Amino acid sequence: MINKKEVVLEVKNLSIDIPVSQGILHPVDNINLHVERGEILCVVGESGCGKSLTSLAIMGLLPKNAQRTAETLELNKEDLQELTERQLADIRGNRMAMIFQEPMTSLNPSFTIENQLLEPLLRHKELSKDEARNQVIEMLELVGIKPAEPRLRQYPHQLSGGLRQRVMIAMSLLCNPDLIIADEPTTALDVTIQAQILELMMSLQEKFNTGILFITHDMGVVANIADRVAVMYAGQIVEEGPVSEIFDNPAHPYTRGLMGCIPVPGKLGQDNTLGTIPGMVPSVVNDFQSCRFGGRWDENYKENFEPCRLTEVPKKRRSFKVNLNEKHLVHFCCDECLHLSEHTLVEGSS
Amino acid sequence: MLAYTLKRVVVAFLILLVVSGLTFSLSHLSADPALTIAGEQASDEDIEAVRKLYGFDRPVIEQYVNWLSRALQGDFGKSYHYKAPVVEMISGRIGTTMTLGFLAIVFALVVSIPLGTLAAMRPNSLIDRFALLIAVFGQALPTFWFALMMIILFGVWFRWLPISGNTSWAHFVMPTIALGYYATPALMRLTRAGMIEVLSSDYIRTAKAKGLLPVSVLFKHALRNAIIPVVALAAVWFGFMLGGSIVIETIFNLKGIGWLSYDALLRSDLPVVQAIVLIFASFYVILTLLADLLNAYLDPRISVR
Incomplete structure (x- = not known):
């Protein structure tokens, strides 16, 4: 039995800078993440908070103009920053794989399913074409494409969205990777297919004991599949912890805002509206001159507390443990935000 | 793929038919061929004889069908000037x-x-x-x-x-x-x-x-x-x-x-x-x-x- 505590992905102080004409974008700002073997870590956040860039940064597939810096970026204790482009290509699709948001466009329209599925195997494993083909068929049946053989000769446009995403999942699993990064894999699918795909991913993850970094903005999906959750906001991780902790006891106002946006059948009366978080994710051009969450506090908070009005460059970020739980951490960008949320925090440490 | 190929081939044939008609009629509209062949000094009788000889007095449709059927057999006639096929x-x-x-x-x-x-x-x-x-x-x-x-x-x-x-x-x-x-x-x-x-x-x-x-x-x-x-x-x-x-x-x-x-x-x-x-x-x-x-x-x- 593999030790549950084995860390497959370790990210420390990962930042991404993109120079633009108005200054420098900081879409990802000093984030820490880790994924253990056999674990699903969900990274949640609204559009533009840096989730997808984080996943591309880990894969080493950032656009050319984006600069990645990190204190630690390790896959199975191997430093990904030390590797040459060629060595990184040896790892991609082999020891870490990725599933993308758009199954309709993520497969090459000009090649058959067989051709595209054989590629990672022939690239990374020393297999004959027949052996590889058998593995492809086996994997397609595992992701629920039965019978698999007639599908091999088909082109992507002959498959539905759900089938294509199954093909993408099969592709990611072919070389039995340590880590799979799934970037909103169910967002483009309709709801019934979403449920099937999530179920499939969970069962396969259990079977292969892979670590999954699952990126989504859908709290419903998080509740379904996550072991741990990291809430991302404006390029930073604001709260992280076991899924039950986060759902039962959200500590950061942003996490609470997200929770308020989940429609729960039966719980919403006629007169109360579905929650929203006021405002928008702040622009991430240049350094922040004020609190990132300023102006987005909801009415309940505003009644009891003065919203954060920090106008200077925030002090060092502060992290706090919630409810004495070692694993449930909340990070505030500034002391003022911390002060505002303090009533929920039992014990604090910097 | 087969149906697509057949469709494209049929369309290609139709285009060729139209092109052949246009080619034939345009060149006949542009000048009187009998005049060209007979030469500048030729008398009216000579021109008329040439017209008969080459079949230019026939209806245009008939000339076209004759020309096309011969062309399909690989015979485009003889050059007026060089007299060679x-x-x-x-x-x-x-x-x-x-x-x-x-x-x-x-x-x-x-x-x-x-x-x-x-x-x-x-x-x-x-x-x-x-x-x-x-x-x-x-x-x-x-x-x-x-x-x-x-x-x-x-x-x-x-x-x-x-x-x-x-x-x-x-x-x-x-x-x-x-x-x-x-x-x-x-x-x-x-x-x-x-x-x-x-x-x-x-x-x-x-x-x-x-x-x-x-x-x-x-x-x-x-x-x-x-x-x-x-x-x-x-x-x-x-x-x-x-x-x-x-x-x-x-x-x-x-x-x-x-x-x-x-x-x-x-x-x-x-x-x-x-x-x-x-x-x-x-x-x-x-x-x-x-x-x-x-x-x-x-x-x-x-x-x-």
């Missing part, structure tokens, strides 16, 4: 034109696809600017001027290459470059545009995420998709080069079809003109058909539409 005149010269057209389109593709790809990989880089420079020159320079400049440089000053005739492969070097360069700008810019679009597509990201090496990402996954419109354009350009090599054939004194058509037009040699127009139109239609089929093979989605 048109088929022989053409078959003796078509090799030269085909060789020149083929070499020119190959030259154009060999230059434009790698250069367009390199330019697309680094937009606005030095190599992109260089490619743009070549494209702008190719678009702006008249073919005949470019050909003459090459003759002066490589034929007269350096004496590296022969400047006239078609007796050896060396004779084809300059005509090929002159004619091929004309097609290069459009093909190269289309390759570049297609490549830039494809390289930013999701499936290229997938290919990279699989760990494929850049060579395979570029040449297998990207080029195949970027090249689809280039194939269609290249087919059209090939047709254009077969028919449009008149200037080049005249400058370099290559006795091909282009040269023959120029000669036949000057002499109002109708059977020759008709045959050449029909043959080149057929080439065009067949090339377009082949390009369609090749496209359907490259992009399997096309045959579904």
Whole structure:
């Protein structure tokens, strides 16, 4: 039995800078993440908070103009920053794989399913074409494409969205990777297919004991599949912890805002509206001159507390443990935000 | 795929039928052929005799059907001026034109696809600017001027290459470059545009995420998709080069079809003109058909539409 505590992905102080004409974008700002073997870590956040860039940064597939810096970026204790482009290509699709948001466009329209599925195997494993083909068929049946053989000769446009995403999942699993990064894999699918795909991913993850970094903005999906959750906001991780902790006891106002946006059948009366978080994710051009969450506090908070009005460059970020739980951490960008949320925090440490 | 092929073939036949009708009627409308054959000093009786002899007094439809049925059997009649069978005149010269057209389109593709790809990989880089420079020159320079400049440089000053005739492969070097360069700008810019679009597509990201090496990402996954419109354009350009090599054939004194058509037009040699127009139109239609089929093979989605 593999030790549950084995860390497959370790990210420390990962930042991404993109120079633009108005200054420098900081879409990802000093984030820490880790994924253990056999674990699903969900990274949640609204559009533009840096989730997808984080996943591309880990894969080493950032656009050319984006600069990645990190204190630690390790896959199975191997430093990904030390590797040459060629060595990184040896790892991609082999020891870490990725599933993308758009199954309709993520497969090459000009090649058959067989051709595209054989590629990672022939690239990374020393297999004959027949052996590889058998593995492809086996994997397609595992992701629920039965019978698999007639599908091999088909082109992507002959498959539905759900089938294509199954093909993408099969592709990611072919070389039995340590880590799979799934970037909103169910967002483009309709709801019934979403449920099937999530179920499939969970069962396969259990079977292969892979670590999954699952990126989504859908709290419903998080509740379904996550072991741990990291809430991302404006390029930073604001709260992280076991899924039950986060759902039962959200500590950061942003996490609470997200929770308020989940429609729960039966719980919403006629007169109360579905929650929203006021405002928008702040622009991430240049350094922040004020609190990132300023102006987005909801009415309940505003009644009891003065919203954060920090106008200077925030002090060092502060992290706090919630409810004495070692694993449930909340990070505030500034002391003022911390002060505002303090009533929920039992014990604090910097 | 089979249904698609059949459909394209039927359409091609219909186009050819229309072209043959147009060719025939236009050339008959442009001048009185009996007058041309009989000559300037001929009397009215002579002209009438010629008209009877060649069947020009018959209804046009009948003449057309006769001409077409013979043409389908490979008989385009005799040249009014040279008195030789048109088929022989053409078959003796078509090799030269085909060789020149083929070499020119190959030259154009060999230059434009790698250069367009390199330019697309680094937009606005030095190599992109260089490619743009070549494209702008190719678009702006008249073919005949470019050909003459090459003759002066490589034929007269350096004496590296022969400047006239078609007796050896060396004779084809300059005509090929002159004619091929004309097609290069459009093909190269289309390759570049297609490549830039494809390289930013999701499936290229997938290919990279699989760990494929850049060579395979570029040449297998990207080029195949970027090249689809280039194939269609290249087919059209090939047709254009077969028919449009008149200037080049005249400058370099290559006795091909282009040269023959120029000669036949000057002499109002109708059977020759008709045959050449029909043959080149057929080439065009067949090339377009082949390009369609090749496209359907490259992009399997096309045959579904």
